Amino acid sequence: MNDNEMKTVKKEFMWVDGRRVELNGERNVLEVVRQAGVDLPTFCYHSELSVYGACRMCVVEDERGQILASCQTPPKDGLKVKTSTPKLQKHRKMILELLLSSHCRDCTTCPKNGKCLLQELAIRFSITGIRFNGESFKRHDLPIDNSSFSIVRNPNKCILCGDCVRMCAEVQNVGAIDFKGRGSGMMVSTAFGDPIIATDCVHCGQCAAVCPTGAITVKCDCPAVWKDLYDGDKQVIAQVAPAVRVAFGEEFGLVSGENVMGKIVAGLRMLGFDRVYDTSLGADLTVMEESAEFLERLRSKENLPLFTSCCPAWICFMEKRYPELKDLVSSCKSPMQMLGAVIKEHAKRHDVGDSKTIINVAIMPCTAKKFEAVREEFYRDGIADIDHVITTQELVKMFREAGIVFADLEPEAPDMPFGIHSGAGVIFGVTGGVSEAVIRRVAEDKSMEAILDIAYTGIRGLEGAKEAEVTVGDEKLKIAVVNGLKNIDEIIKKILAGEVHYDFIEAMACPGGCVGGGGQPFGLKPVKKSRSDGLYRADKLSQIRQSEENPLLAGLYKGVLRGRAKELLHVHY
Amino acid sequence: MVEGKDRATLDHILTSCNGDKRALIAIMQKIQHEYRYLPRQALEYVAKKLGVSPAKIYSVATFYENFSLRPKGRYIVRVCDGTACHVRKSASILKTIREGLGLDKDKTTTDDMLFTVETVSCLGACGLSPVISINEQIFAEMTPEKALACLNKIREKEAGNYGKKREKIHL
Numbered sequence: 100m101n102d103n104e105m106k107t108v109k110k111e112f113m114w115v116d117g118r119r120v121e122l123n124g125e126r127n128v129l130e131v132v133r134q135a136g137v138d139l140p141t142f143c144y145h146s147e148l149s150v151y152g153a154c155r156m157c158v159v160e161d162e163r164g165q166i167l168a169s170c171q172t173p174p175k176d177g178l179k180v181k182t183s184t185p186k187l188q189k190h191r192k193m194i195l196e197l198l199l200s201s202h203c204r205d206c207t208t209c210p211k212n213g214k215c216l217l218q219e220l221a222i223r224f225s226i227t228g229i230r231f232n233g234e235s236f237k238r239h240d241l242p243i244d245n246s247s248f249s250i251v252r253n254p255n256k257c258i259l260c261g262d263c264v265r266m267c268a269e270v271q272n273v274g275a276i277d278f279k280g281r282g283s284g285m286m287v288s289t290a291f292g293d294p295i296i297a298t299d300c301v302h303c304g305q306c307a308a309v310c311p312t313g314a315i316t317v318k319c320d321c322p323a324v325w326k327d328l329y330d331g332d333k334q335v336i337a338q339v340a341p342a343v344r345v346a347f348g349e350e351f352g353l354v355s356g357e358n359v360m361g362k363i364v365a366g367l368r369m370l371g372f373d374r375v376y377d378t379s380l381g382a383d384l385t386v387m388e389e390s391a392e393f394l395e396r397l398r399s400k401e402n403l404p405l406f407t408s409c410c411p412a413w414i415c416f417m418e419k420r421y422p423e424l425k426d427l428v429s430s431c432k433s434p435m436q437m438l439g440a441v442i443k444e445h446a447k448r449h450d451v452g453d454s455k456t457i458i459n460v461a462i463m464p465c466t467a468k469k470f471e472a473v474r475e476e477f478y479r480d481g482i483a484d485i486d487h488v489i490t491t492q493e494l495v496k497m498f499r500e501a502g503i504v505f506a507d508l509e510p511e512a513p514d515m516p517f518g519i520h521s522g523a524g525v526i527f528g529v530t531g532g533v534s535e536a537v538i539r540r541v542a543e544d545k546s547m548e549a550i551l552d553i554a555y556t557g558i559r560g561l562e563g564a565k566e567a568e569v570t571v572g573d574e575k576l577k578i579a580v581v582n583g584l585k586n587i588d589e590i591i592k593k594i595l596a597g598e599v600h601y602d603f604i605e606a607m608a609c610p611g612g613c614v615g616g617g618g619q620p621f622g623l624k625p626v627k628k629s630r631s632d633g634l635y636r637a638d639k640l641s642q643i644r645q646s647e648e649n650p651l652l653a654g655l656y657k658g659v660l661r662g663r664a665k666e667l668l669h670v671h672y
Numbered sequence: 673m674v675e676g677k678d679r680a681t682l683d684h685i686l687t688s689c690n691g692d693k694r695a696l697i698a699i700m701q702k703i704q705h706e707y708r709y710l711p712r713q714a715l716e717y718v719a720k721k722l723g724v725s726p727a728k729i730y731s732v733a734t735f736y737e738n739f740s741l742r743p744k745g746r747y748i749v750r751v752c753d754g755t756a757c758h759v760r761k762s763a764s765i766l767k768t769i770r771e772g773l774g775l776d777k778d779k780t781t782t783d784d785m786l787f788t789v790e791t792v793s794c795l796g797a798c799g800l801s802p803v804i805s806i807n808e809q810i811f812a813e814m815t816p817e818k819a820l821a822c823l824n825k826i827r828e829k830e831a832g833n834y835g836k837k838r839e840k841i842h843l
Binding site: 268273274275276277278279280281288289290291298299 | 712716719724725726727728729730731734735741
């Protein structure tokens with residue numbers, strides 16, 4: 100077509116509450132309405148999951164007075180809807196009253212207090228009384244499933260929105276939970292009602308991330324951390340994962356993606372942590388070890404593709420679903436476990452803790468890390484390398500409990516000798532970060548231009564599966580960057596069928612990588628993009644961009660790690 | 673893990689449905705027909721073969737009243753509690769049968785695995801109400817006494833040919 104030729108673009112519109120809204124490929128009326136600035140309430144709609152249409156909170160009224168569930172209605176040119184009419188208000192209140200009539204309303208002692216969508220909507224719709232006596236249907240004595248290290252399932256608080264079921268099946272392809280029974284006896288259950296730990300659950304915590312109520316919550320390990328903080332015979336050391344710093348501020352009214360590492364460090368010291376280290380240094384160690392391993396495998400042409408091993412939920416998935424792939428997975432420990440082992444070894448050698456017991460607390464965006472930390476592989480001489488793992492959300496709780504005014508904190512730097520990281524280490528928190536860091540390490544051209552060019556090979560971005568090609572020496576290497584276990588499952592199937600070939604595969608269980616981890620703060624707004632932007636900004640601001648240039652590493656390899664790198668940094672699952 | 677004869681049986685059922693996960697319910701019905709209930713190992717085996725999560729199969733199994741995850745007796749007694757049967761006092765028949773067999777709402781199968789007692793919403797034989805069915809046979813115009821007599825007859829017969837294939841009950 101000639102560039103100068105005039106084109107008429109037919110635009111399509113819908114009317115929301117009398118205002119015209121342009122349609123831009125939204126998938127349903129709900130998205131259009133939200134685009135128009137109206138926050139329609141829902142329990143069961145999540146953009147990344149299939150449409151379920153169970154809660155009926157998102158109803159709108161069309162011109163003929165017909166009630167439509169907006170999540171299930173495709174947008175249409177000329178469609179006119181109202182989002183708030185007496186009829187709709189009545190419906191929504193009725194739904195909330197019915198849900199609440201059989202819900203245990205012990206809000207003040209619920210772990211989800213203040214974060215519960217049911218509570219929030221009850222406030223929004225001014226529910227002051229409940230006309231129905233749901234006593235006979237009220238669930239209060241269903242057993243609570245405490246078996247997992249990562250999540251707690253309390254079916255008494257379930258409103259059957261099915262978000263967890265769809266998340267587990269559709270995004271993670273795990274399917275550990277599903278509905279059981281029907282009618283008033285329906286509940287979310289594992290197969291045969293087994294405890295969740297005995298199922299295919301990989302501990303990713305995405306079910307807890309989408310649960311609107313307190314039915315699935317992240318296991319709280321704060322009490323154990325408080326106990327150790329107040330114990331004079333213990334030296335408590337914190338390490339903070341990359342993805343935590345760009346999400347933490349959201350809970351205190353700061354912009355999503357703002358790097359608040361300095362404030363977190365200051366706050367941790369106020370809580371009583373004796374030392375604060377940065378897990379990004381662990382990530383730098385991972386880059387060194389994994390790159391060496393990758394180059395070695397390329398040389399010997401054995402055990403390719405190399406799968407990354409940072410993500411404990413992916414490891415768990417691999418063990419349960421594809422144990423035959425074990426040898427392809429990198430033998431590197433995750434950054435958290437590497438740093439944990441190094442901290443304890445360093446303390447032993449230099450007696451920095453005045454003979455106090457060292458307690459390693461890891462602050463992670465991840466619920467699966469809780470499970471990783473208690474794996475027997477990570478106990479040496481009966482002592483765990485990581486003693487406690489708390490998620491971003493749990494640390495927020497501890498800050499609140501301690502009365503720390505986060506906004507007023509003056510940023511501080513982490514402690515030495517584990518407080519300096521490279522830009523490559525900090526981008527571990529986002530999908531594609533591990534690959535980019537490894538490419539920086541194995542690339543022969545280390546000029547700044549070349550380093551910057553890696554960002555444009557296609558490995559950045561939050562898509563579920565990406566490919567990139569890089570040239571190392573005379574070899575063209577194919578790299579796959581995958582997040583979400585379903586995407587990983589699909590790629591593995593293709594590899595096993597011989598349809599595709601890769602040399603290096605970065606696998607992260609949570610959508611978007613660690614920034615979207617199950618332990619991160621969650622809300623209605625899509626925050627993964629801003630969090631990942633935040634990490635790439637942190638990379639840009641680093642004077643050191645490649646892991647091997649981290650000045651602390653040389654000391655470590657000459658000191659603690661001399662002759663012991665295999666023992667301290669690698670693992671055989 | 674399922675082995676030997678059971679494995680062959682299940683594989684046969686799966687092949688007869690082309691190993692298609694859309695035929696899940698049909699597969700489950702065939703398993704139930706074979707074992708008179710849905711054994712856990714069988715469901716786990718099928719889940720693996722079909723590429724469906726065990727939780728999903730459990731979900732289907734618990735959704736339908738007709739599926740049972742607990743072993744059932746050799747004779748399944750269904751007492752109709754549809755409207756017609758209900759108004760003609762099916763409740764007292766159910767009560768008598770349960771009392772006679774030492775069963776209740778939760779314990780539905782006798783310890784000797786001979787009888788399982790269930791209710792059913794309608795057997796479509798309202799003109800003959802109240803009705804009960806034992807396995808595939810319908811018994812019309814029941815009273816508590818007649819029902820108990822049926823069960824006793826079965827029991828006597830079973831005592832005589834323990835372990836043999838079950839026959840039609842002649843009353």
